Amino acid sequence: xxxxxxxxxxxxxxxxxxxxxxxxxxxxxxxxxxxxxxxxxxxxxxxxxxxxxxxxxxxxxxxxxxxxxxxxxxxxxxxxxxxxxxxxxxxxxxxxxxxxxxxxxxxxxxxxxxxxxxxxxxxxxxxxxxxxxxxxxxxxxxxxxxxxxxxxxxxxxxxxxxxxxxxxxxxxxxxxxxxxxxxxxxxxxxxxxxxxxxxxxxxxxxxxxxxxxxxxxxxxxxxxxxxxxxxxxxxxxxxxxxxxxxxxxxxxxxxxxxxxxxxxxxxxxxxxxxxxxxxxxxxxxxxxxxxxxxxxxxxxxxxxxxxxxxxxxxxxxxxxxxxxxxxxxxxxxxxxxxxxxx
Numbered sequence: 001x002x003x004x005x006x007x008x009x010x011x012x013x014x015x016x017x018x019x020x021x022x023x024x025x026x027x028x029x030x031x032x033x034x035x036x037x038x039x040x041x042x043x044x045x046x047x048x049x050x051x052x053x054x055x056x057x058x059x060x061x062x063x064x065x066x067x068x069x070x071x072x073x074x075x076x077x078x079x080x081x082x083x084x085x086x087x088x089x090x091x092x093x094x095x096x097x098x099x100x101x102x103x104x105x106x107x108x109x110x111x112x113x114x115x116x117x118x119x120x121x122x123x124x125x126x127x128x129x130x131x132x133x134x135x136x137x138x139x140x141x142x143x144x145x146x147x148x149x150x151x152x153x154x155x156x157x158x159x160x161x162x163x164x165x166x167x168x169x170x171x172x173x174x175x176x177x178x179x180x181x182x183x184x185x186x187x188x189x190x191x192x193x194x195x196x197x198x199x200x201x202x203x204x205x206x207x208x209x210x211x212x213x214x215x216x217x218x219x220x221x222x223x224x225x226x227x228x229x230x231x232x233x234x235x236x237x238x239x240x241x242x243x244x245x246x247x248x249x250x251x252x253x254x255x256x257x258x259x260x261x262x263x264x265x266x267x268x269x270x271x272x273x274x275x276x277x278x279x280x281x282x283x284x285x286x287x288x289x290x291x292x293x294x295x296x297x298x299x300x301x302x303x304x305x306x307x308x309x310x311x312x313x314x315x316x317x318x319x320x321x322x323x324x325x326x327x328x329x330x331x332x333x334x335x336x337x338x339x340x341x342x
Contacts, residue, residue: 031263034271037285044277046112049077051091060119081137088112096131103136104306106143108277138307143222150221151301152274158211158234159241159294160266166200167245167258175254189336193329197242204238216305225304229314233304236321237297243328244293250335269294274302293324 047067050058051074061068069086071077080086081100087108089100099116101109116132139147173196212230216223223230248265252258272278272289279286289295300317303309 031267034268034285037281044108044111044280046088046108046115047086048112048115049080049086049089051077051089053090053092053097057090057097057116057119061115064115064118066115090116096133099132099134101134101136103139103143104302105148105277106139106145107148109136109139109143138224139222146219147222147306149275150215150219151305152270152298154211154215154221154234155237155294155298155301156270156273158208159237159269159297160262162200162204162207162238162241163245163266164259164262165245166242167249167252167261168255169200170196170246171249171252171255171258174249190333193246193332193336196246197239197329200242201239204242205235208234208238221305223305224308226310229304229311230301232318233297233300233314233321236318236325237294240293240297240321240324240328243325243332247328247332247335250332268292273298293321296320296324 043065045065045067047069048061049069049071051071058068069080071080071089077086077089081089081102084102084104087102089098091098097116099112101112103109113134134141208231212227212234215221216227216230244265248261249258252261268288269292272281272285272292273294278289296317300314303313
């Protein structure tokens with residue numbers, strides 16, 4: 001009977017905690033559905049820029065589902081390659097097929113090379129495709145998967161751990177009564193939020209320095225741009241995660257409920273941050289990346305670390321991350337005023 005009493009007590013607790021019930025039943029369905037869309041997306045179709053290539057080869061590439069774009073001007077083709085509108089430029093010079101790859105994603109590089117090999121096999125005369133000279137706009141033939149995914153993983157781990165630690169810590173301050181005692185002083189709620197963010201921010205700076213240095217200097221992940229820009233971007237990601245974590249802690253009553261936000265807030269951002277080719281996903285799913293801070297951070301990190309981009313190319317992402325942080329700060333102040341009974 002005593003065991004049955006404990007069982008009934010647990011059942012009553014779950015019945016009152018609608019959020020836990022939703023996480024238990026709905027969150028796995030949402031995450032698995034997202035994984036299904038990501039892993040079962042359509043095959044990637046390379047975008048090939050063509051200049052004076054054999055017509056037979058072009059026809060074969062189209063048969064293999066490649067998107068072929070013809071360019072009359074080399075400069076325009078180079079601009080499209082730089083903008084990643086196309087994955088490669090193909091031209092025929094002195095009976096040798098010249099292939100210039102964008103190069104920043106090894107998986108796409110292999111897809112383009114395999115496409116050319118398959119297309120060449122389908123030709124009756126292979127004299128025009130038997131020789132290929134492959135060059136790279138970014139990266140190189142020796143570029144590895146960790147070089148491609150390194151910027152994404154750096155951004156993700158920084159974002160994840162800062163979000164979790166800041167949210168749980170801020171929540172603990174509230175549940176232990178510390179916030180109530182602080183607010184019994186003349187301290188304003190906005191000052192309280194900014195104070196906590198400033199305090200945690202010191203540790204996020206140290207974290208950003210440590211993780212960036214370790215990945216680039218110790219692990220040897222590809223780094224072609226400015227290390228200062230990497231530090232700036234990782235710091236902004238940390239601040240965004242910090243402000244988001246403190247904001248969501250306003251809607252949690254204990255540490256378990258704070259952790260419940262991870263599969264709904266963090267996991268989708270990982271899938272849409274560049275770990276998988278977004279072009280293979282449904283359009284509506286691609287558009288979700290617009291409201292996800294991690295997307296902007298990892299794209300900017302990839303531009304700096306892999307493509308060697310400078311301020312002009314990452315400025316937009318930097319300002320978006322700053323905007324997210326400011327928005328979350330304002331919402332946090334509002335959440336303190338409306339939702340926290342202190």
